Amino acid sequence: MEYQSTRGGVSGVSASEAIVRGLAPDSGLYVPQSFPQADLQAWKGLSYPQLADKVVGSFLTDYDPAFLAQATAATYGDAFAGKAGHVEKVRDGLYALELWHGPTCAFKDYALQLMPKLLLQGKKNLNRTETTRILVATSGDTGKAALAGYAGLEGIEISVFYPNAGTSEIQRLQMATQQGDNVHVYAVDGNFDDAQTGVKKVFADADVAAALEKRGIRLSSANSINWGRLVPQIVYYFYTCFRLAEKGAMAWGEPVDFCVPTGNFGDILAGYYAKRMGLPVGRLVCASNENNVLTDFIRTGTYDARREFHKTASPSMDILISSNLERLLYHVSGSTEKVASWMKDLSTQGHYTVDAQTLAAIQESFACGCADDEQGAKEIRDRFEQDGYLCDTHTAVAFRVAEDCRSTAPMVVLSTASPFKFPRDVLRALGAEAPESDFDSMQALTAKTGCAAPAALSSLRDLPVRFTEVIAPAAIREAALR
Template structure:
């Protein structure tokens, strides 16, 4: 399968090159030139690793099938996801289901992509005969950083630097990153918010002088953010697997539509659902759930994308984003016009806003619904769901749950699957407060208290963070990311 750029549809590369480059030379994002078809019947009885191989092989046609089979089994098989890869949990009798995507090694949905993507990148280098050292720069709002560090730590020929907003993550998220082991990893706090970190990284990728200086040393840049196609393609899998579970459990018959509600920041996770729909999965609405940073809600309602607004630090920090990079991909798929997309992105970069035409907005609204929830809404949802159903969720999942519930008029509607993107134990203080409990000042005491309240143990990978040595503590400006890229 061939890939092109959202900003220049004359460009054409294979999957390996798209994954290795991360971003197109013109600053656009790589997208597939067509959508393969996958009838649900072909995955109904497959395991998660088998489903992953089936979906991914349709997009990565330059990778050997046997490599993809082994990679999928090594990533998702055995105990890597506690035998709960893609697990769908019914919650009450409201027709709403929780797709629990946090049973992986770092307790967040990013594991689904970032446990597989390193294998894809190393193989891409082999396919292309690339012997350069690959330098991976990652901007993170919380979960991507740890998942990327865990996936790439100590891989030969690769160095990785992660940049997170200073004081913009939960303490557990921060500790997961700054205690990461590995000789090829580095972590930096960036003054400002996630958009500052992401903008700094993008500028480095778009700087030809940086590329030239790195080339002189036999080095190249790549990305592990969802701007990289290798991050998106594994996320398509769990939409198919979740749907197949509902069919097997006789919740629906094959062919009936299912809505999916996604807590959304950078628009990658929900975009994977759009790809699944374009491949033939019977998806009703893709519901984009935002927190108080509701730039996407406004865009999907009005067609105006305006990042010139107050930035809020919320209890759902992984969604604290004003510039949602993957929306660019959707705009290309809807319009098929790379020049129009390039113009909109230039307006966003130069003026902080753009407006799509009425036809484009109408086509987007055929697939997407939206809503937003503030911290109080999310807290009420955590408490209500725990008291009513005994089900515990994190603040990001709670935002999506609140939005999905508010859009449903009766329980007889088609099922809605809410993507639960992080373990509640990654945010113990927030969840305890939502439950009306006193919150210990120490994060790990809060975690222990939440275990007692819920009657469920926290993931071991979070418990063992206590007492681990913090290896990284440097705070930099976004302008300093360039120097990090050169000296890493």
Template sequence: MNDYISTRDAHQSVSSKQAILNGISPDGGLYVLPGLDQIHLDLSLICSKSYKENAVYILSHLLTDYSIDELRMCVENAYSNSFSKEEITPVKKVDDVYVLELFHGPTCAFKDVALTLLPQLMSCALKSTNQKALILTATSGDTGKAALSGFCDVDNIGINVFYPYKKVSAIQYRQMVTQKGKNVKVFGIQGNFDDAQSQVKRLFLDEELNAYCAKQNVMLTSANSINVGRLVPQIVYYFDSYKQLVQQGVIQVGDKVSFTVPTGNFGDVLAGYYAYLMGLPVEKFYVASNANRVLTDFLTSGIYDRNRDFIQTISPSMDILISSNLERLLYYASNKDTQKVAGWMQELNEKGRYQVDEQTFETIKNLFACASVDDNGTRQEIHDVYEKTKYLLDPHSAIAYKVAKDNAGRPVVSLATASPYKFSQDVLKALNINEENEWVAMDELSKYCQDVIPAQLKELRDLAILHNQVIDVDSMKDVVCQSTQEVFHD
């Protein structure tokens, strides 16, 4: 079966192109591929191909109404000359952990891997319609800039990004508010990421707003990982990291590896789970959280409860209490029971919590382990790893690294999701150096860091701030209406 269905209703069925254009199912569910676990990729073949070749090979099994030529064109446009490393996502041995570096793209964060490709996939899908698309994206820090960069001045597509005002790093803020492009709008919101994400989901299902947009031939869609076109490109780097371990002689084809993933929204680790369902030999996925340990508590108890204090941390991209992509894991772990998933999501909406049944929980626990690390532990890990190896981790990657180091089951691949330069002040603080100015901090960090300052971060200090609007959550609908006029006016 090649059609995507909703996690909440198996009768909501669409093609992969339509799933990418819709972003979210009309019933509020997320699109999943029921036959995902029937796909078995050839590992030996993957271990002999380049990153781009693997991207085409893997995506051809997931996006079946795209022709091979279309996928090749999309992949070529996305990955040619946009990453500073030839491997796209290189694996480096740091002590006895294998660090998968996902931050060598245009915005120095792992989101680039998917958000250079999603605009290509979306443009290709739009060609078969006569519509335009307005992307609404909530960001906890990295998705915003990566989406803005990927969709900047793409024909027939506009993008609105909503970030939690004063709750992202100084560099993340500058990256977003200096973004050029005639089709981009950036808004700070009074609230946290969950407030922005929840409102964006409501706007997708808002009949009045959709009717207003439809009159102008504009459809609303998403660049968050709730969009399957954002999620599936991330599967590729799991397979590619495995390939690199084989090529480095660390493992042989067929050997199991473990992965440690820093996550708040569950999208990055879910991509690994998808790779596992498609044949990647995985021992364990370690879900690494910061002080917002909602996922740690769920994976320990089977109870998901977002009724807790939101904690602002030095790893802001993980400051999330509603992990949207967990819904997709629940679909597969519950034996594809859309009724159960719909019930849990209704409970989450109404009560802020739900408890999965014992069988579903056992299925999850067999593959997933977890741990959380607070800010002090994160700083200590950055410090200790640097002292021992002279390798610098950012505050997200450090959490994953600590969890990887603390757990048995080797070899383990730890995902490094952002450049240390995006969080220069906090990384320096971990090295016992205090610097109030973010630009001075970046220069200072370059004395310690294994990589030079990326040009795209260095230039930020001289760029003009173009987006300075801060709004409350209730105003998001109004600015979206305004955007359809301003972005798509002839």
């Protein structure tokens, strides 16, 4: 299996090279040049680690199969407390794929517990011995998951950039208290797009690369622009369909719809890849909050980031520049020239419009919708009062959008984070007073719902804060060179 850039500047790249580099030299994203086809009958009875081995291995063909088997077994065992790929029935026809049972209580753990192993092995495959400096822009959850995955690894340094006052307090503390001599965390005076744009500029800066190379350092990424982030996320779409068929939710081979709360389009794109591999995925519903640039694009074919940025109760989706959409544009248009032109228009003008054929191809697989904070809060309250199901603010957006996009197929909402990451907002949605302290709010949420806060979150209260520096977006370059 070989990879190429979405913008046409490079092709014939191995999986190891794509993962170690992160971003292609022409600033495009690496994509597979073909899609392996799944053996659904052979895979349907596998455990989660075994299935991960099959799915990941079908894309990472230059990796030793014995290594992948060991890595997936080690990743998806104890760290997920036996709940890797856990599907919870909410009510008839509606399910929650709970992806927050990992060590940092967010879906990013599925990729970022495995990806460090893939990066280190990729370097070995390529006989690379330099230090890898990883730059991460995060809207909340990726930062902690990446820090937890890479902390303490030899030959790795990681710097995380998050929007100052743009995450929940729990998300901030997860990053600011991270231990490890090889980790650095910066608050960026701006929003996520400012952080993400700043990181991308560093990757495209030849002077930065040359200066670091003299010191034996090369850059890489742990954001979902890196192929190593996306491929592990394909697995849980397969696992969910297999388990629903096993439970009789639908007949074997019948489609399943998925509703995904997403801002950077990576989590939902993994579902598209599963579909391209032969999994009977029905509709992939893209759920947005008030920053609904993806909703407008899927409906009209015009991507316009020239709009007001909203800080919402679902901060991990507060994004206007959706990086992984570039990959989908390449797959449905088949044209690197078109993708390069659209991305240039986005960079220089803030918007672009795809042709009718490309839009039609997108709408064949994707539906969309959006919900504001008020609608999300109502969904938290309704799901708890009507179904006894407690969800976070991001999952609530997806539940709300899913209702408008239901078909006769089972609908699976991807539950992307623990509700205890956002305890004050969840408490208020349930009609309760929310204490100023997130930790007091956790206790109040437990008292009201009977649900226990994950120890990984409640224990943050007693950890020392290590990182408090706030920098301007322009200073990301300087931080990358430190």
